[in-house]
Amino acid sequence: xxxxxxxxxxxxxxxxxxxxxxxxxxxxxxxxxxxxxxxxxxxxxxxxxxxxxxxxxxxxxxxxxxxxxxxxxxxxxxxxxxxxxxxxxxxxxxxxxxxxxxxxxxxxxxxxxxxxxxxxxxxxxxxxxxxxxxxxxxxxxxxxxxxxxxxxxxxxxxxxxxxxxxxxxxxxxxxxxxxxxxxxxxxxxxxxxxxxxxxxxxxxxxxxxxxxxxxxxxxxxxxxxxxxxxxxxxxxxxxxxxxxxxxxxxxxxxxxxxxxxxxxxxxxxxxxxxxxxxxxxxxxxxxxxxxxxxxxxxxxxxxxxxxxxxxxxxxxxxxxxxxxxxxxxxxxxxxxxxxxxxxxxxxxxxxxxxxxxxxxxxxxxxxxxxxxxxxxxxxxxxxxxxxxxxxxxxxxxxxxxxxxxxxxxxxxxxxxxxxxxxxxxxxxxxxxxxxxxxxxxxxxxxxxxxxxxxxxxxxxxxxxxxxxxxxxxxxxxxxxxxxxxxx
Numbered sequence: 001x002x003x004x005x006x007x008x009x010x011x012x013x014x015x016x017x018x019x020x021x022x023x024x025x026x027x028x029x030x031x032x033x034x035x036x037x038x039x040x041x042x043x044x045x046x047x048x049x050x051x052x053x054x055x056x057x058x059x060x061x062x063x064x065x066x067x068x069x070x071x072x073x074x075x076x077x078x079x080x081x082x083x084x085x086x087x088x089x090x091x092x093x094x095x096x097x098x099x100x101x102x103x104x105x106x107x108x109x110x111x112x113x114x115x116x117x118x119x120x121x122x123x124x125x126x127x128x129x130x131x132x133x134x135x136x137x138x139x140x141x142x143x144x145x146x147x148x149x150x151x152x153x154x155x156x157x158x159x160x161x162x163x164x165x166x167x168x169x170x171x172x173x174x175x176x177x178x179x180x181x182x183x184x185x186x187x188x189x190x191x192x193x194x195x196x197x198x199x200x201x202x203x204x205x206x207x208x209x210x211x212x213x214x215x216x217x218x219x220x221x222x223x224x225x226x227x228x229x230x231x232x233x234x235x236x237x238x239x240x241x242x243x244x245x246x247x248x249x250x251x252x253x254x255x256x257x258x259x260x261x262x263x264x265x266x267x268x269x270x271x272x273x274x275x276x277x278x279x280x281x282x283x284x285x286x287x288x289x290x291x292x293x294x295x296x297x298x299x300x301x302x303x304x305x306x307x308x309x310x311x312x313x314x315x316x317x318x319x320x321x322x323x324x325x326x327x328x329x330x331x332x333x334x335x336x337x338x339x340x341x342x343x344x345x346x347x348x349x350x351x352x353x354x355x356x357x358x359x360x361x362x363x364x365x366x367x368x369x370x371x372x373x374x375x376x377x378x379x380x381x382x383x384x385x386x387x388x389x390x391x392x393x394x395x396x397x398x399x400x401x402x403x404x405x406x407x408x409x410x411x412x413x414x415x416x417x418x419x420x421x422x423x424x425x426x427x428x429x430x431x432x433x434x435x436x437x438x439x440x441x442x443x444x445x446x447x448x449x450x451x452x453x454x455x456x457x458x459x460x461x462x463x464x465x466x467x468x469x470x471x472x473x474x475x476x477x478x479x480x481x482x483x484x485x486x487x
Contacts, residue, residue, distance in 0.1 A: 010061075010065060011064075011065060011068055014065050014068050014069045014072070015068065015069075015072050017069070018069055018072035018073045018076050019076055021073055022073055022076045022077040022079075022080045023076075023080050027077075029073075031074075031077040031081070034070060034073055034074050034077065035074055035132060035133055035135060036135055037070070038070050038071065038074050038128070038132055039129070039132075039190055039193035039199060040190065040193075041066065041067050041070045041071075042067065042071070042125050042128060042129055042203070043186045043189060043190055043203075044063060044067070045063060045064060045067040045121075045125060046122070046125055046186065046203065046206070046207070047178070047182060047186060048060065048063075049121065049122055049207070049210075050178075050182050050186075050206055050207060050210035050213070051177075051178025051179070051181070051182050051210070051213070052178065052213065053178045054248055057402060067125075071124070071125075071128040074128070074132055074133075075128070075131065078131075078133065079096065107120060112225055112226075112227065115225060116223040116224060116225050116230070117223055117225060117230045117232075118225070118230055122207050125203065126200050126203050126204050126207070127200075129196060129199045129200040129203050130196055130197065130199075130200035131196070132196050132199075133196070134194060134195060134196055135193065135194040136194060137194055137195055144195075147198070148195060148197045148198040148201060149197075149198075149201055151192065151198060151202065152192070152198060152201035152202040152204070152205045153205065155185060155188055155189060155202050155205050155206070156202075156205030156206065156208060156209045157209075158185070159181070159182075159185040159205070159206060159209040159210075160209040160212065162181055162185075163181055163209065163210075163212055163213050164212070166180070166181060167213075181213065182206070182210070185206055185209075186206065188202070189202040189203055189206060219234055219235045219236075219239070220232060220233075220234050221233045221234060221235060221242075221328065222322070222328060224318050224321075224322070226316055226317075226318040227316075228246075228315065228316045228318075228367065229246050229247055229367075230246070230247065231244060231245070231246055231318055231319065231322060232244070232245045233322060233328045235256065239256060240255065240256060240257070240436075241253050241254065241255055241256065241265065241436055242254050242255075242256055242328065242329065243266075243297075244296060244297050244319075244322060244323075244328075244329070246366065249366065249401070250266055250438070251294075251296040251297070251366060252266065252296035252297025252298070252299050252323075252329070253265045253266040253297065253299070253436060254297055254299070254329050254330070254331065255436060260436075261330060261334065262302050262331070262334055262335055263302070263436075264299040264300060264302055264303065264331075265299065265436035265437065265438075266299065266436065266437070266438045267397065267399055267438050267440035268299040268300055269436070269437045271437070272425050272437065272440055272442075273423040273425050273440060273441075273442035273460075273461075274300065274303075274362070274395065274397070274440075274442055275303070276423070276455065276458065276460070276461075277360075277393075277395055277442070277444060277455070278300075278303040278304075280453045280454050280455055281359070281360060281393070281453060282303070282308070288307055288308050288309060288359060289308075289309050289311075289357050289358045289359055289360075289389075290304050290308055290309065290310045290311070290358065290359065290360045290361075290362070291310075291311050291312075291313065291350070291353070291358045291360070291361045291362070291387070292310065292311070292312050292313070292361075292362045292364060293312075293313045293346040293350075293361070293362065293363045293364060293365045293375065294312075294313075294314065294346075294363070294364035294365035294366060294397075295312045295314035295319050295320060295323050295341060296319070296323065296364070297322075297323055297328075297329045297331060298312070298323045298329060298331035298332045298335075298339075299331055300362065300364070301331045301332055301335040301336045301339055302331060302335035302336070304335075304336055304339075305335075305336065309338075309340075310336060310339045310340070311339070311340045311341075311342060311353075312339065312340070312341045312342065313342050313344070313346040313349050313350065313365075314341055314342070314343055315343070315344060315345050315346065315365070317343055320341050320343060324341075346365060346375060347374060347375065347380055347383060350383055350384075350387055351383065353387050354387075355386055355387060356386075356387070356388065356389050356390065356392075357387060357389070358387050358388055358389065358392055359388070359389050359391070359392045359393075360392060360393055360395065361384050361387065361388060361392070361393075361394050361395070362395045362397070363375055363384075363394070363395065363396045363397065364397045371396070371397070371398065371405065373473065373478040373480070374475065376396075376405070376408050376409070376412065376473050376478070377412075377472075377473045377474050377475050377478065378412065378415060378416075378472050378473065378474045378475075379474060379475045380475075381394075381412050381416055382416075385416070385447075390447070391446075391447070391450075391451045392446075392451070393444055393445065393446045393451055393452060394444070394445040394446070395442060395443070395444050395445075396409050396442065396443045396444075396445070397440065397441075397442055398441050398442065398443055399438075399439070399440045399441045399442075400441075402484060403480065403483050403484060404483045404484075405483065406422065406441070406443070406464060407466070407467065407470060407483060408473055408483060409422075409443045409445070409464065410464045410465060410466040410467070410470070411466045411467075411470045411471065411472045411473070412445075412472060412473070413445050413464070413466065414465065414466030414470075415466070415472040418445050418446065418447060419445065419446050419447070419448060419449055419451070419452060419463075420443055420444070420445050420463070420464040420465075421443065421444050421452060421455055421456070421461040421462065421463060421464060422441065422442070422443045422444075422461065422462055422463075422464040423441070423442055423460050423461050423462070424441050425439060425440050425441065425442070425460075426439040426440075426441065427439075443464055444461070
């Protein structure tokens with residue numbers, strides 16, 4: 001999902017509302033009613049995590065917010081019921097604040113260091129299941145307490161067996177597969193809901209067993225977490241391709257077949273838009289210097305060969321480590337070992353480059369699923385133009401699952417009086433997908449039609465015009481909500 005400014009206001013508002021609701025003289029809903037419904041809500045939020053399914057955003061965000069509200073109201077409801085007399089309330093609220101500070105320290109400082117993936121949400125769901133009060137528990141014998149641990153172990157082993165059997169049979173990961181594997185186990189776990197320890201242990205067993213479910217990621221080779229997110233290096237189930245993913249989005253792919261190891265794949269195929277761009281300008285002496293913002297697996301390295309010189313601008317050292325490691329990807333080693341990688345924010349790093357030095361600048365930087373907004377502003381475009389040669393061109397990779405970036409790029413080009421072409425390479429057959437080609441959308445910008453060369457006469461590239469009255473993104477203004485794909 002793309003980073004949305006001020007999106008954090010929504011969970012904060014739900015969290016604060018939970019205090020208002022439970023400390024009110026007349027609570028909005030019964031505390032006992034919430035306790036009884038919380039197990040179902042927790043398991044609903046757990047399903048996308050364990051199955052790796054990508055829910056529609058209009059289902060995903062409300063589900064997470066509703067779960068947050070439910071968990072917060074149950075936990076804060078217990079606080080409200082246990083609050084002391086008025087003379088101890090200052091101490092009571094002080095310790096609540098201390099708990100909030102400790103939680104913030106854990107999330108912001110400790111978790112990114114000790115975890116290789118974002119497991120805070122599963123951890124919080126398990127803790128919420130454990131701390132929730134019991135529901136009508138009449139039997140608390142030694143046998144029942146033993147079953148609190150024995151039944152979750154049986155659940156976890158059963159789920160593990162189902163995962164391994166279905167994967168051995170060659171069943172493909174997907175939403176249907178996720179429902180088949182995890183639907184019954186989550187329903188079984190729901191039957192533990194009356195006993196907090198049993199329910200939390202059952203949920204833990206499901207989370208642990210699900211780590212062996214390849215889901216949409218495939219066979220995991222490496223996982224690394226940095227300030228910018230979680231990166232995974234995986235092989236697909238057929239062991240044909242290796243991918244680097246950030247969140248749920250693939251940012252580079254290489255064939256494991258040695259004969260195709262130098263072939264750019266995914267969004268970067270030779271038959272695709274970016275392949276056409278490099279083909280159109282590979283023979284021009286004015287395009288000898290190439291800059292690419294965003295390294296990924298280094299796929300586009302194979303388009304640039306001497307006398308052309310390539311410089312990557314990459315913000316995250318973790319990405320450089322992965323791309324440079326030949327046990328994961330070999331584009332940089334095999335295609336152009338002299339490629340230069342400049343670490344740091346691209347706008348800051350590009351300022352140090354000589355003016356009018358690049359014949360081609362490609363903006364392929366992504367934060368999750370979207371180009372960072374500060375690389376799509378009027379000020380950013382002015383910087384790119386300053387670094388381009390007089391006939392140089394600018395290329396934007398604007399493929400996106402959630403945002404329609406076409407009007408943003410069109411407005412930038414129109415505001416600056418530039419020529420903009422776009423290719424929507426989205427009609428990809430199943431055979432092409434199996435061969436390693438992904439749908440993609442690319443835009444090219446030049447000062448004149450002559451600068452865009454033979455792309456102007458290519459029917460696959462169409463003019464992209466800005467709409468009258470459209471507002472240009474600047475460093476002071478950008479509106480992600482206005483370009484959101486709500487379907």
